[in-house]
Amino acid sequence: MENKRTCLYDKHVALGALISPFGGFDMPIQYSNIVEEHNAVRKACGIFDVSHMGEVLVTGPESEKFVNYIFTNDITDAPNGKIYYGMMLHPTGGVVDDLLVYKMADKRYFLVINAGNIDKDVAWIMEHAQNFDVTVEHQSDKYGEVAVQGPKTEAIIEKVLGIPCADMTFYTCKELEYNGETIIISRTGYTGEDGFELYGSHAFTNEVWDKLLASGEVLPCGLGCRDTLRFEVGLPLYGDELTDEITPLEAGLGIFVKLEKENFIGKEAIAKQKADGLKRKIVGIELKDKAIPRHGYDVEVEGKVIGQVTTGYNSISTGKSVCMALIDADYSKLGTEVEVRIRKRVFPGVVTKKRFYDKNYKK
Amino acid sequence: MSKIVEGLYYAESHEYVKVEGEYGYVGITDYAQHELGNVVYVDMPDVDDEVEAGADFGAVESVKAASDLISPVSGTVVEVNDALNDQPELINADPYANWVIKVQLSDASEVQNLMSAEAYKAFLGE
Numbered sequence: 001m002e003n004k005r006t007c008l009y010d011k012h013v014a015l016g017a018l019i020s021p022f023g024g025f026d027m028p029i030q031y032s033n034i035v036e037e038h039n040a041v042r043k044a045c046g047i048f049d050v051s052h053m054g055e056v057l058v059t060g061p062e063s064e065k066f067v068n069y070i071f072t073n074d075i076t077d078a079p080n081g082k083i084y085y086g087m088m089l090h091p092t093g094g095v096v097d098d099l100l101v102y103k104m105a106d107k108r109y110f111l112v113i114n115a116g117n118i119d120k121d122v123a124w125i126m127e128h129a130q131n132f133d134v135t136v137e138h139q140s141d142k143y144g145e146v147a148v149q150g151p152k153t154e155a156i157i158e159k160v161l162g163i164p165c166a167d168m169t170f171y172t173c174k175e176l177e178y179n180g181e182t183i184i185i186s187r188t189g190y191t192g193e194d195g196f197e198l199y200g201s202h203a204f205t206n207e208v209w210d211k212l213l214a215s216g217e218v219l220p221c222g223l224g225c226r227d228t229l230r231f232e233v234g235l236p237l238y239g240d241e242l243t244d245e246i247t248p249l250e251a252g253l254g255i256f257v258k259l260e261k262e263n264f265i266g267k268e269a270i271a272k273q274k275a276d277g278l279k280r281k282i283v284g285i286e287l288k289d290k291a292i293p294r295h296g297y298d299v300e301v302e303g304k305v306i307g308q309v310t311t312g313y314n315s316i317s318t319g320k321s322v323c324m325a326l327i328d329a330d331y332s333k334l335g336t337e338v339e340v341r342i343r344k345r346v347f348p349g350v351v352t353k354k355r356f357y358d359k360n361y362k363k
Numbered sequence: 364m365s366k367i368v369e370g371l372y373y374a375e376s377h378e379y380v381k382v383e384g385e386y387g388y389v390g391i392t393d394y395a396q397h398e399l400g401n402v403v404y405v406d407m408p409d410v411d412d413e414v415e416a417g418a419d420f421g422a423v424e425s426v427k428a429a430s431d432l433i434s435p436v437s438g439t440v441v442e443v444n445d446a447l448n449d450q451p452e453l454i455n456a457d458p459y460a461n462w463v464i465k466v467q468l469s470d471a472s473e474v475q476n477l478m479s480a481e482a483y484k485a486f487l488g489e
Contacts, residue, residue, distance in 0.1 A: 029427070033400070033401065034400060034401060034426045034427065035401050035426065224426065291406060292403070292404055292424050292429065294429060314424070314426065321404075342406070343422060
């Protein structure tokens with residue numbers, strides 16, 4: 001099947017981006033240099049085309065009850081403009097997808113889902129919506145989305161786009177009129193830095209892209225550095241740290257699963273797993289050598305395979321070879337000595353926290 | 364447009380060998396380093412290891428990917444480029460000056476299976 005393209009695709013090609021498939025889309029992986037792009041976001045400002053992300057609007061009298069039923073976080077009595085991170089779970093506790101829920105207004109929720117899961121998620125949401133008095137609209141084709149990330153972002157958005165955003169707190173959103181259309185801006189991102197995400201029509205997305213690049217203060221950044229950035233601050237990627245088979249508890253994301261909530265899909269399985277204790281767990285591992293542990297490589301102790309790497313890099317911000325890995329919980333204590341098999345050899349490492357670089361959010 | 368050096372022999376997997384007497388210096392081509400992007404680690408064999416034409420002997424790793432190094436020739440590793448341990452980015456700066464291994468060739472005629480500079484240029488189709 002042919003990959004989809006975002007509304008900014010032609011601009012990526014014109015910029016000479018390296019294009020690769022991701023989540024069913026042909027996406028820019030890097031424009032010139034992944035290290036420069038990564039550092040631009042850590043130190044200044046970078047822009048990402050994230051129009052591949054999916055959007056679903058849930059409205060109707062039972063919308064709060066419905067979203068609470070399919071979502072692990074608790075949105076009960078959420079104030080307008082608040083955003084929640086969480087997951088949709090299978091009854092087994094495995095993850096259908098991780099997503100953001102934007103409380104736009106009373107009985108109106110905007111769900112942002114992963115590109116590679118759009119078909120699966122929409123089918124899942126539609127199926128479960130049948131028992132609720134809600135309306136579900138799949139809006140992925142309507143919206144383009146850019147993520148503008150880095151410590152200088154707030155000032156640049158206000159100056160270059162004329163969109164007031166300094167008063168917005170982390171994980172909040174608002175709708176506003178821009179050139180005759182209603183757009184959404186949120187103080188969110190996937191890099192560990194302060195930043196904003198903007199949703200609007202394809203025309204709006206192109207205009208924002210053009211204006212920010214023309215300012216000369218914003219570097220176009222590909223999905224390559226989006227992955228190195230999110231990895232360094234320990235954020236999970238669906239497909240690596242979260243899958244249909246990995247539960248949020250195993251991924252260390254239990255705080256986003258509100259077991260005190262009345263009912264939601266997967267609750268029983270998670271409650272049981274919590275009571276029984278975890279058999280495996282995602283940890284951080286730091287290698288002593290510069291060899292790079294990559295997705296799928298075995299983690300071993302005394303020749304016995306105890307798990308696999310989920311994501312690994314030579315961290316651009318710290319220079320260390322580090323990874324997240326799903327391993328036997330018996331070996332998950334900080335400081336445990338483990339080895340990672342990289343090609344023909346094993347390299348010694350030690351279990352660490354899975355945050356390799358501190359987040360720099362504006363609270 | 365990738366840099367291609369006259370007088371070297373090139374493999375389809377984008378390694379080169381520069382022959383000097385009974386030795387061959389093996390590295391990756393300018394095209395390969397460009398495709399990989401920022402090189403952050405080079406996994407090299409040990410001195411005295413045997414390498415075989417067509418078999419992997421290590422890897423070059425960029426931020427995003429690991430790419431196997433395939434030896435274009437057979438023989439014994441007599442030297443590895445230790446400078447790459449601390450400065451793997453030398454490969455990006457000049458891949459022809461910064462070879463990866465020096466091999467004592469066991470069969471000098473093997474280079475006849477490789478491409479000339481001209482043939483490699485045509486192969487890249489640039």
